[in-house]
Amino acid sequence: MASIRPTPNGFRVQVYAKGQRDSKCFPTRKEAAHWALEREAELKGAKLPDKTLGDAMKRYVRELTEERAGWRWEAIRLKALQRDGLASIRMEALAGSDFAAWRDRRLKEKSARTKKPVQPGTVAREMNLLRSVLEVARRDWHWIRTNPMTDVRWPKTPKGRARRVEPHEVEALAKAFGVWSKLQAETATQRTGLAFLFALETAMRSGEILALTWFNIHLDQQYVHLPKTKNGDSRDVPLTLRACEILKALPMGDGPVFRLDDATRDALWRKMRDKTPHRDVHFHDSRAEAIWRLSKKLDVLQLARVIGHRDLKSLMIYYAESAASMAKRLG
Incomplete structure (x- = not known):
């Protein structure tokens, strides 16, 4: 009525x-x-609204909030995807074959930044995003009755990168950022270097580090509190003495401790890293290296709590100790 x-x-x-x-x-x-x-x-279910996939993308972007993990990437990707012909198809006319054709076409395209073919991992992330848009349109907006991506095959993706960062690479990078002989935080370049060194000590993600505020740092008890992380949970991260030294080198004040946004951090990282012989080192390699180091000091359950992993199987790669080595410890 x-x-x-x-x-x-x-x-x-x-x-x-x-x-x-x-x-x-x-x-x-x-x-x-x-x-x-x-x-x-x-x-009443008698009629579906006359909407296109592009309309769904626009509404999804409008209703995204900055508190949502990954909101910036999702907004940027959806705005780019709205330029694809897929976006003009009416919601009720969408079929799995449309997304399969888009997937195959996307895998043949070249990245605007690297000029190399788009990686399967990138396409898989975009497909996950499109599936989320369609699921919200089905469940919350009632724009479609079924999700057309339910039976679409995802591209095969390579195993996640877990590159070690060698001591000589850490030294060269720290010198390039001006934070090797002395921990300094006067410039954004130096603070980017400190963020990298801090990541090596804590296994925290870049976004978690850049969002740190003094309110959530407890140097007297040697830990930081992360109120919201990538998986939506909060967690406490213990600090090594070196991590505490890095934080003490940063000026106290309001706002983010490292006073960097993700775009600035990424640009400065690439600029200074490329001045060294170690151009293959990614900022995020610091997380894998830190997890390797922590796995030698913490058991698997403790490590899972520190780094925020729910799936313990994904951590077993860091506990690849030989049977002979374990036998010696058993006595």
Whole structure:
């Protein structure tokens, strides 16, 4: 049932069907009545809204919040995907074959930044994002009845990178950033170097490090509290003495401790790293290296708590000790 009431700027219509309510304002009663008939049919399941995948992408971006992990990447990717022909297809007409064709086409494209073929891992992440958009459109907006990506095959992706960072590489990089002989934080370049050294001590992700505030740092008890992480959980990360020294080198104040955003950190990292012979080292390699180091001091459950992993199987690579070595410790 629909009700239409005049407002100072037009008419407000409210509809109620199958336990669901919706409302909208229109300049004329005729427009309000027309919308009410269509919306009631949609809520009753008799008719799907005339929307395209591009419309769904735009709404998804509008409703993203900055508190959501990965929101910036999702917003950028969806805006780029709106330029693809896939975005013009009506929601109810979408089929799995549309996404399979898009997947194959995407794998043949070249990255605008590297000029190399788009990696399967990148396409897989984009497919996960598109599936999320479609699932929200199905479950929350009722724009489709089934998710057309349910049976689409994902591209095979290589195993995650777990590169060690050798001591001589750490030294060369720290010298390039001006934080080897002395921990300094006067420039953004130096703070980027400190962030890398801090990551090697804590196994924290770049985003977690850059979001750190003094309120969540407890130097007296040697830990930092992360109120929200990539998987949505909070966690406490213990600090080594070296990690505490790095934090003490940073100036106290309001806002993020390292006073860097992700784009600045990434640009400075690439610029200074490329001045060394170690151009293959990624900033995020610091996490894998730190996990290797921590695995020699913590058991698997402790390590999982520190780094925020829910799947213990993914950590077993860091406990690859030989049977002969373990036998010696057993006595």
